Amino acid sequence: MVRKMFEKAGMIPGLQASPKPVAESPEPAKSKTAPGTMMGFLTAQSTAMVEAEALKERVKTLEGESPLRKLDPSTVKASKWANRHEASFLTAEFEELKAEIAAAGGNVQPIKVRPMEVLNRSTPSTDMTYELIFGHRRHRACLDLGIPVLAAIEEASDVSLFEQMERENRGRKNLSAWEQGTMYRKALDEGLYSSLRRLAESLGVDVSLVSKSVSLARLPETVVAAFQSPLDIQFRWAAPLAEAMQKDPDGTLERARTLADTRGGLNAAGVFSRLIGLPEPVLNGSTPATLTISKAGKVAGKLSVDSKGRAVVRFETGALPEARRKALVKAIEGFLKD
Numbered sequence: 001m002v003r004k005m006f007e008k009a010g011m012i013p014g015l016q017a018s019p020k021p022v023a024e025s026p027e028p029a030k031s032k033t034a035p036g037t038m039m040g041f042l043t044a045q046s047t048a049m050v051e052a053e054a055l056k057e058r059v060k061t062l063e064g065e066s067p068l069r070k071l072d073p074s075t076v077k078a079s080k081w082a083n084r085h086e087a088s089f090l091t092a093e094f095e096e097l098k099a100e101i102a103a104a105g106g107n108v109q110p111i112k113v114r115p116m117e118v119l120n121r122s123t124p125s126t127d128m129t130y131e132l133i134f135g136h137r138r139h140r141a142c143l144d145l146g147i148p149v150l151a152a153i154e155e156a157s158d159v160s161l162f163e164q165m166e167r168e169n170r171g172r173k174n175l176s177a178w179e180q181g182t183m184y185r186k187a188l189d190e191g192l193y194s195s196l197r198r199l200a201e202s203l204g205v206d207v208s209l210v211s212k213s214v215s216l217a218r219l220p221e222t223v224v225a226a227f228q229s230p231l232d233i234q235f236r237w238a239a240p241l242a243e244a245m246q247k248d249p250d251g252t253l254e255r256a257r258t259l260a261d262t263r264g265g266l267n268a269a270g271v272f273s274r275l276i277g278l279p280e281p282v283l284n285g286s287t288p289a290t291l292t293i294s295k296a297g298k299v300a301g302k303l304s305v306d307s308k309g310r311a312v313v314r315f316e317t318g319a320l321p322e323a324r325r326k327a328l329v330k331a332i333e334g335f336l337k338d
Contacts, residue, residue, distance in 0.1 A: 092315070102145055109135075113151050115128055134168040158190075163203060181218075255274055
């Protein structure tokens, strides 16, 4: 036993404990050469560049070479939430806008659209159609003039489209009460928002304003047709008209049909008063609130007077050329001096 202990310790001459085999150290990995490293880097870069180019091509398909692109206005369709009534394109203000766009050679302020579909995917994006997000009046002006329309192209959801359209119009030419209500009504009917209150919160507008607007937009077509234009209907008339329809629907509808057939010189306030059962507003107890201006036997314009005695003259489109407007102002000034 002692011998074995000494043998293990290697202390007996001639007897050495067998050394444990030493594992060979692996050869260190050869470092990549500079050219090899560069090739790996270039391969990675090449992949990234291909992906970047694909993304750029996708952007070009939607927007062209720049964020803005001139489109054929016939390829741009109105949104299902379009908030401009056809009467909006028959006003003097629209004619002025169209003249400005014609003089500038196109719309300086771009419209915004979203791509709808490619009719033929084997051909370039000229076959793509677009849906208006905002800029209905500018688009119509370019369409009427037969010139390209400058547009920004954006992929937008239905909710985004609706909210951008509403906010842009609030910051520009105000929509009429009826147009605003029609827009809100369509959004609610389409289920874009779960409730009227939710719609108001999302847009950041007063819920009572939304309520009045929607109330006007839900008026029967017969009542709306009693007015010369739905653009004339005022927010403050929402509650009285709704009440008239609730208390006396048959009588209100009958008065509306009569007014549509025999409106005569009544202005919007006069139509409203008749609809809710009040007499036509008068000035000084005898003069009708609206007077007709005739030219060659045709209506050229109207002079309206409200309950506070404020007079407004409105001319039909084309009845007062721009060259004669200054002459009219001088004539009125001379008349007021007498």
